[in-house]
Amino acid sequence: MLEELKKTVYEANMRLKNEGLVVLTWGNASAFDAESGLVVIKPSGVDYATLSPGDMVVVDLEGNVVEGRYRPSSDTPTHVAVYRAFKGVGGVVHTHSPEATAWAQACREIPCYGTTHADCFHGAVPLARFLTEEEIAADYEGNTGKAIVERFAGFDPLERPGVLVSGHGPFTWGKTAMKAVDNAVSLEEIAKMARLTEELRAHVPGREVPAYVSEKHFLRKHGPGAYYGQA
């Protein structure tokens, strides 16, 4: 079932590896099939060198396995929590890419220091809080999804297509799995540029780009007035 989507999810996972965002098996990509309400996701801890499209696992929106010979990614409950809450999201990606993870470990949102950031994120990259000890004991990965959703109260998730989980790392998303990978690539580059910018300013944070500059860049690429790319 969902053979075409399995191929896409396989390719999205391989691209995470080929773009240099994933070390060993530290990452996973999934896609949501709106028609069937099912999710296709990478199996847990399988070597990329042996992975094939048929290894992808199909789960429902509660994370129950519907088809597949492997156990799904251990982060599956986080993925499905995002799909349940964020309408229009068709792909979710999780990595431990080093620059984004460093901001997550430093428990800092990434300020908008320039137009590269504004091209992809409308405002700072949000930071989700640490879970409590009780939340971790009860349902670690599911509650990670809840903390992400909680942080996005009042936000349009497609205008801020990613989050840093405190002490952990980034999750990104998009209309498709490939767009979620694009956003993982962008987030890693934005995170690196922001760190270098602070270094050049002698570690004085807090001087974002003027809002009218970042607004212009976001709106060049997004929304009704966008004029970047082909019609």
Add this chain to the structure above:
Amino acid sequence: MLEELKKTVYEANMRLKNEGLVVLTWGNASAFDAESGLVVIKPSGVDYATLSPGDMVVVDLEGNVVEGRYRPSSDTPTHVAVYRAFKGVGGVVHTHSPEATAWAQACREIPCYGTTHADCFHGAVPLARFLTEEEIAADYEGNTGKAIVERFAGFDPLERPGVLVSGHGPFTWGKTAMKAVDNAVSLEEIAKMARLTEELRAHVPGREVPAYVSEKHFLRKHGPGAYYGQA
């Protein structure tokens, strides 16, 4: 039309990707044909994997499309502003390469800390100002070109073949599109070396290389007394 130049511009754009200066589709190269007064430029937001020479777009010096099935780069008004103002420039490149972009986001010129810099830039790498909110609303990309030209009052643009736009990133240029790519490669390396130099000096900027050293290096490679390379 301009089939040979389209091939060159295609190759210049692919080199930006292969040299690691461009992530996703964040960059563009163009060339100016002095005979016809026309510019060949990359189309906007097309994936590098599918790009071909025939996809390049021909525009006039006001940025109007003369030939091409795609919309030209959204930065086209900046490119043509550079060609209109800087005599002898035959190629322009824009990237978001991370080291140069970090200096642009930090709103700092790059001081000349050594001979690698002096081999390519005669003096500091200039910084163009932020546009005003009115300038952005009226003609963002065209006014970016104007701010670049304004910053170069009194400079020979071929002696300083690039600029950092505040809060945005680098533009470079040269006598040809390939030379503009060379200068984009050089600028990224110069930006990185300057950051590392400041880090090793405990972030005390302001100690440039003696001017007689940098002058010598610039003049080894440029002008009537140059003796680097083959006749």
Add this chain to the structure above:
Amino acid sequence: MLEELKKTVYEANMRLKNEGLVVLTWGNASAFDAESGLVVIKPSGVDYATLSPGDMVVVDLEGNVVEGRYRPSSDTPTHVAVYRAFKGVGGVVHTHSPEATAWAQACREIPCYGTTHADCFHGAVPLARFLTEEEIAADYEGNTGKAIVERFAGFDPLERPGVLVSGHGPFTWGKTAMKAVDNAVSLEEIAKMARLTEELRAHVPGREVPAYVSEKHFLRKHGPGAYYGQA
């Protein structure tokens, strides 16, 4: 003898090179054969381009050569000291990978700043002390092994599969040679992320991730309750 294990040790050494952990010939991997009590290790200072499985050297647990046309790695006495002391260890790796080596040169343990670290190491990455001048004169590499073992008093070496030797660099280990390589890759990435985390916090160390978060991540992957990967 031990032809199959020689092939594995060869492949583990080549992977160190291909993963970018080894420059020139600065690294070595070995494996322990529990049945015969013998160790297979890379020869000293042989170029990776010409290395073959048959070049691997077989030594006993005192480091005496049992078979092989080459001299074994000069670090052999350290490897065998680890095998003698740490039950269950089947592979040992030594590199000078730059991020882990920088922590070793700074004489600092790596604090647990996030879940990437906790997935691999249970607690900080330990630091072994400098040897005394007498220890170096008497048996440099053997005493390096002793200092590592001394530092692990009270630790389960499979829960902390690596160490930083003061002023020198990392050693990692695991149940197999390939797992020891995985741990060398993980350690380098953890070391880099920890440095970036401190940089983003303006060099204020000492704020580790909450223990209940790191415990959860370690136990997702290790021990009786682990649920990462395939059964």
Add this chain to the structure above:
Amino acid sequence: MLEELKKTVYEANMRLKNEGLVVLTWGNASAFDAESGLVVIKPSGVDYATLSPGDMVVVDLEGNVVEGRYRPSSDTPTHVAVYRAFKGVGGVVHTHSPEATAWAQACREIPCYGTTHADCFHGAVPLARFLTEEEIAADYEGNTGKAIVERFAGFDPLERPGVLVSGHGPFTWGKTAMKAVDNAVSLEEIAKMARLTEELRAHVPGREVPAYVSEKHFLRKHGPGAYYGQA
């Protein structure tokens, strides 16, 4: 003439590019033929993609061209000054590799912070002074060679196989051209590790590794008691 050596020098130059030490055409390697007293060196400013062994230029120890259709590297007078002064040196390399160049631009010697450094350099990596304005006007590249030789008064150049030229970048050397390339690779890695070490110590320099540790490592690989590598 010297066809075999031309091939070696060609391969040494290509390796500089393939090891990532050279951007564009910013580097050169040469070799000295003791029998004829001649030097083979890369031509100036020729693209690596089109370079071939037959393009190498033969010069005498004063830098005069003996054979070759191209102009030799503009740094030729520095290379020959090194061969004239340092007995036993058979290969010289110059790059603008970024980590070593940053130390040169910061006008700092590289302190010995660990055994990776001690394996290659006996003591700090020396720094040659800036030339005076008169020296630059008279014979820039020749006087650069003189400043290097002046800095090595009392040193054995084969125990410190490289130097940082203030405000410029590194030169390395060795018994052969390939060994000089090895030393360029080592110096870049040592420079990076030293910078990261200072960063982790919050930029407090001056705490080198104990001398008895670095002595041991240098003497494991060099001199009559060396036991690293094959007999």
